[in-house]
Amino acid sequence: MSIDKIAQSLGVEMSDSYREQMMEKERWLKLADAPFLYRHYKVNYDGNIYISQQCIADRNALLFxxxxxxxxxxxxxxxxxxxxxxxxxxxxxxxxxxxxxxxxxxxxxxxxxxxxxxxxxxxxxxxxxxxxxxxxxxxxLGIAAHIYRGEVISIRANRNKEGQPQSKFYLQNLKKFGLSEYEYKYGIPVLPDSFKSFYEKMDWTDGIFYSDVFGYKENREDERIPSEKMEKKTEKAQERGEVESSAFINDMQANYLRGLIHDFNENAQEADIVQAIIAYLVKHKVDVVQEAEEMGRRFTTVEALPSAHFTSVHRYFKQLRRARLENTEEKSA
Structure with a gap:
């Protein structure tokens, strides 16, 4: 977010010299936090995204x-x-x-x-x-800060003690994108759609983005619908007024939440996931059913979750998945 826009929104006046100083910092931070090649994003044993030390050192050498x-x-x-x-x-x-x-x-x-x-x-x-x-x-200091903001996520393999992947979602996406299980042993990195424009300008063609994973319709089991087609479909839907207000989470976010649950409970139905969200938010004194109704929707599907609660529910589901998978491993030991 531009510091100039922040200052204008807050009614804070900045001198020309101070504005230029802040803009110089913004320009530097944009360079520091620029995306890397897709192959440089890795998933470690715990399922977390990382970039090799050498890639970080190369970026440091360029900018420091x-x-x-x-x-x-x-x-x-x-x-x-x-x-x-x-x-x-x-x-x-x-x-x-x-x-x-x-x-x-x-x-x-x-x-x-x-x-x-x-x-x-x-x-x-x-x-x-x-x-x-x-x-x-x-x-x-700004280098690859998007990693620690959690913007790049992983589809975890969730391997058991014998080294076998337990996540069907992981196996499905290995096949879908033609990836090597050896190369993506612990998981598949998924980039935010905000990186697409940068990748296109850099002529990088190997990225896998949120919409590629969570925002597609399967016509055939092995067919991948390019991200560009999904963007055009979304634009047309917006023109027809078919896209809901941003007050609610979008399809991509809803499918991501479903995927977290299906990683450890593939039989979970839509109603089960909705009830899990309701129960979690009730503990935090949030009546999400009433809130959704006041906003014009019935909370009977994951897409009806008000967007204000996505971050907290997302974190809860990740913790729930981790706990359930660890419990499963202990029982099988």
Missing amino acids: DQFQYEAEEAQVNTDTWCVGVWVKVRAIINGKEHSVRQYGVHAISKLRGDAKPGGDAMEQAIKSAVSDGMKKCSSW
């Missing part, structure tokens, strides 16, 4: 006048076999020095049946923890 880091002594938690280390980054941006300190963490790999990991695994985990801390520091 100077860059250096310091890592404190690593701390090892032998109960969870996890390494933590504080990392401090100093960077000069447009002639001004900035300093950020963040905590990097990484799990230590050990062979099944071993009481503790080997020395090489410990050393690698420390390096990875330092790398994690450096990437977090870079994000605080």
